[in-house]
Amino acid sequence: ASAAVFQARCLGDPCAPLAAIKEFLSTGPGLLALGGGGDRVFSKERAALEELRGHRNIVTLYSVFTNCTSAKGPSYCLLLELLDISVSELLVHSSQHGCSMWITQHCARDVLEALTYLHHKRYVHADLKPRNILWSAEEECFKLIDFGLSFKEGNQDVKYIQTDGYRAPEAELQNYLSKAGVQGGTECTSAVDLWSLGIVLLEMFSGMKLKHIVQSQEWRANNSAIIDHIFASKSVVNSAIPAYHLRDLLKSMLHDDQEKRATAAKALCSPFFSIPFAPHIEDLVMLPTPVLRLLNILSDTSLQNEEEFEDVVDDIREECSKYGQIVSLFVPKENPGKGHVFVEYANAGDSKAAQRALTGKRFNGKFVVATFYPLSAYRRGYLYQTVL
Numbered sequence: 001a002s003a004a005v006f007q008a009r010c011l012g013d014p015c016a017p018l019a020a021i022k023e024f025l026s027t028g029p030g031l032l033a034l035g036g037g038g039d040r041v042f043s044k045e046r047a048a049l050e051e052l053r054g055h056r057n058i059v060t061l062y063s064v065f066t067n068c069t070s071a072k073g074p075s076y077c078l079l080l081e082l083l084d085i086s087v088s089e090l091l092v093h094s095s096q097h098g099c100s101m102w103i104t105q106h107c108a109r110d111v112l113e114a115l116t117y118l119h120h121k122r123y124v125h126a127d128l129k130p131r132n133i134l135w136s137a138e139e140e141c142f143k144l145i146d147f148g149l150s151f152k153e154g155n156q157d158v159k160y161i162q163t164d165g166y167r168a169p170e171a172e173l174q175n176y177l178s179k180a181g182v183q184g185g186t187e188c189t190s191a192v193d194l195w196s197l198g199i200v201l202l203e204m205f206s207g208m209k210l211k212h213i214v215q216s217q218e219w220r221a222n223n224s225a226i227i228d229h230i231f232a233s234k235s236v237v238n239s240a241i242p243a244y245h246l247r248d249l250l251k252s253m254l255h256d257d258q259e260k261r262a263t264a265a266k267a268l269c270s271p272f273f274s275i276p277f278a279p280h281i282e283d284l285v286m287l288p289t290p291v292l293r294l295l296n297i298l299s300d301t302s303l304q305n306e307e308e309f310e311d312v313v314d315d316i317r318e319e320c321s322k323y324g325q326i327v328s329l330f331v332p333k334e335n336p337g338k339g340h341v342f343v344e345y346a347n348a349g350d351s352k353a354a355q356r357a358l359t360g361k362r363f364n365g366k367f368v369v370a371t372f373y374p375l376s377a378y379r380r381g382y383l384y385q386t387v388l
């Protein structure tokens, strides 16, 4: 790696949002061999992020600066928006079950929105993988990071692109030829990103690492048959999930022939995106948002007795306001969501602190369960019957 990433807070302003600093190591002879040292990768990533600024599914670049205090000489730094959990971590948490259809759909839509914009500007990300897709708690969506290998279509400067396991067949061929010293050949296009996203989504759906499968003869001979097999074995486990639209979408993204592969804009029109999935309770624990939802906190008697209800809600409000400014607090007295407490904070940092502090705490003798809740759904007054 040619860069290191740190978390930072603006000195003198404790209310400023946390940020991420990506520091590029100065160019050494070893790095040059890998197709670009820190300085060059920095310039590329900076140019891409400046040109792509403003899309909600792409990490925001705040500013750039030079760190002169390093012993190894000055290093270039990008000051970036700080994001939360990565798809790679989500995959670890969901182990072999795979991610829920709600998360998979959310991720697919958000990344395809980013790619549509990117590809419209003729940029190719060229390193899409689970570690480069991160959740934003503040904006409640997935965002793309790491544009160090990105290039403009028709102007591919680095021949060695993408990561093992997520590399499109034409990029695989190109890497192979350039390693063998063969000059020229065709350039890669935005279609390589669709391939990588197809693999990421297949991993999310199946819960399997596919690195070895995609290198197998069987996959190369007919990946459609393997995708069918993965979907068939999953539907035995959970036949209630209507997964065939996702299967067809993934096949269109994993076409061997880049000319026939779906574009990002086309993929967004898949009927898969019109299916209303509900989040699992684990999803609402893993993906922070500015809204906290407290379960197992109000008893039926306090819901029925107006005076007791007011008292308990006041206590909860007081406890919750210890972690940050409360924008709104809502307790449905009927289903859906009967007796759940929804607390909207001004920012996700506060709701995260509250979730950590309140989980497992006893309130009126009961153990509180604290999850997050999608702000968009909360604002619409939409209460999911979450799947346990």
Ligand SMILES: *[C@@H]1O[C@H](CO)[C@@H](O)[C@H](O)[C@H]1NC(C)=O
Binding pocket: 021, 023, 067, 068, 069, 070, 071, 077
């Ligand atoms: C600058 O580099 C020094 C030494 O490597 C490091 O300790 C410091 O945190 C860096 N500062 C920033 C703002 O990146």
Ligand SMILES: *[C@@H]1O[C@H](CO)[C@@H](O)[C@H](O)[C@H]1NC(C)=O
Binding pocket: 222, 224, 225, 226, 228
């Ligand atoms: C690939 O497998 C599918 C079955 O999933 C089959 O319908 C198709 O004909 C196969 N294609 C080739 C080229 O063998």
